[in-house]
Amino acid sequence: GAVVSQHPSRVICKSGTSVKIECRSLDFQATTMFWYRQFPKQSLMLMATSNEGSKATYEQGVEKDKFLINHASLTLSTLTVTSAHPEDSSFYICSAAEYSNQPQHFGDGTRLSIL
Amino acid sequence: QKEVEQDPGPLSVPEGAIVSLNCTYSNSAFQYFMWYRQYSRKGPELLMYTYSSGNKEDGRFTAQVDKSSKYISLFIRDSQPSDSATYLCATTVIQGAQKLVFGQGTRLTINP
Numbered sequence: 001g002a003v004v005s006q007h008p009s010r011v012i013c014k015s016g017t018s019v020k021i022e023c024r025s026l027d028f029q030a031t032t033m034f035w036y037r038q039f040p041k042q043s044l045m046l047m048a049t050s051n052e053g054s055k056a057t058y059e060q061g062v063e064k065d066k067f068l069i070n071h072a073s074l075t076l077s078t079l080t081v082t083s084a085h086p087e088d089s090s091f092y093i094c095s096a097a098e099y100s101n102q103p104q105h106f107g108d109g110t111r112l113s114i115l
Numbered sequence: 116q117k118e119v120e121q122d123p124g125p126l127s128v129p130e131g132a133i134v135s136l137n138c139t140y141s142n143s144a145f146q147y148f149m150w151y152r153q154y155s156r157k158g159p160e161l162l163m164y165t166y167s168s169g170n171k172e173d174g175r176f177t178a179q180v181d182k183s184s185k186y187i188s189l190f191i192r193d194s195q196p197s198d199s200a201t202y203l204c205a206t207t208v209i210q211g212a213q214k215l216v217f218g219q220g221t222r223l224t225i226n227p
Contacts, residue, residue, distance in 0.1 A: 034214060042220075044215075046214050103147070105161055106151070106158035108157050108158045111156065
């Protein structure tokens with residue numbers, strides 16, 4: 001149980017393109033999902049908390065107009081990197097918890113490369 | 116000072132050795148403690164989670180929490196080359212719906 005699926009696993013695109021990443025909880029419902037960014041050999045950096053049916057909560061320093069988050073259902077959250085540039089290249093990972101007193105499980109991440 | 120401190124390593128040990136990974140934290144409000152394993156180019160995989168001080172065992176893995184010292188550990192017995200990965204400690208005040216605070220991660224290599 002508690003499987004989180006992330007798609008796509010790898011994206012390579014040109015500068016200026018907008019990229020959408022999906023995060024799905026496959027066998028449970030998640031009112032809250034989290035989006036992280038990870039640079040090589042570094043730990044995970046929380047970008048935003050995604051809440052079903054309401055606006056996402058962004059961490060300080062994260063541009064909400066650059067990183068659009070939509071949590072349209074209890075099993076799906078999306079992160080859209082708008083007008084992506086090379087500096088947005090990174091490993092993006094989502095997570096979710098099955099219940100409020102359970103630990104978060106992570107997706108396998110999306111490696112984004114902007115040329 | 117970071118909220119969670121973890122030695123980034125790298126740590127290299129021979130196969131079969133006992134591995135000890137450690138983290139310290141500064142905020143006494145943290146109540147839940149997790150260890151995640153992350154292979155290269157993959158998302159973190161939950162290994163252990165615990166709430167109470169003391170030991171929790173699962174196969175070759177033992178998680179230890181000492182809330183009085185704000186110290187958490189992960190022990191790996193009979194280490195295998197497949198255990199080679201980055202190990203992340205994480206903690207939170209409220210489980211599930213609140214953000215995790217991660218350590219830097221320790222890169223571990225088990226040599227055959």
